[in-house]
Amino acid sequence: MELPQLVAKFVETQNTYDSGAYIECFTENAIVHDEGKTHTGKAEIRQWIEEANEKYKSVMKPLRYEESGSNGVLTAEVSGTFPGSPIVLKFHLGLKDGIIDSLNVTE
Template sequence: MNLPKVITDLITAQDKFDSAAYADCFTEKARVFDEGKDHVGKVEIENWNAETNAKYNTVVKPLNYEEHGKLGILTAESSGTFPGSPIVLRHNFEFEDGLIKSLRITL
């Protein structure tokens, strides 16, 4: 599967539980929506990722990727210590200048 470098970097950071490297994949004012909550800006995204890593130990296995201009949809299996693991989630990306401008994680 041919993924954009920023998504490959994001998955690598997630699988290493490296929240700083994860946040570096985003623009300064990026927005992440997950579990019904918005997380805005790199600092908030890094803190959110660190918290979820501590709680769930989530790793991501890409299953499919589609790209439409500045938008991308990654379907991936997420597994960890959360109820219902593993689960297949859709990661809806918007890109800007080679970084992630927004990420919406949905079922």
């Protein structure tokens, strides 16, 4: 599947558990919504992804990507050490200046 460069980097850094490179996909004041919690700014996002990686060891397999204006939706099969794995999730991306300004993870 052909993904835009930013989205490909987002997936790659998740799958290699590279939290330093992962947060470079986000703006300084980006907002992430996942599992009923909100994480704001690169420091909180880094803490969230490091904890999630440690807890779930999740890997994303992109299934579909759609982009309209400054919004994108990545649909991916996510597998890891969590109940119900694998699961198909949607990653709703708000894009700003070529990087992610918001991320909302939904089923």
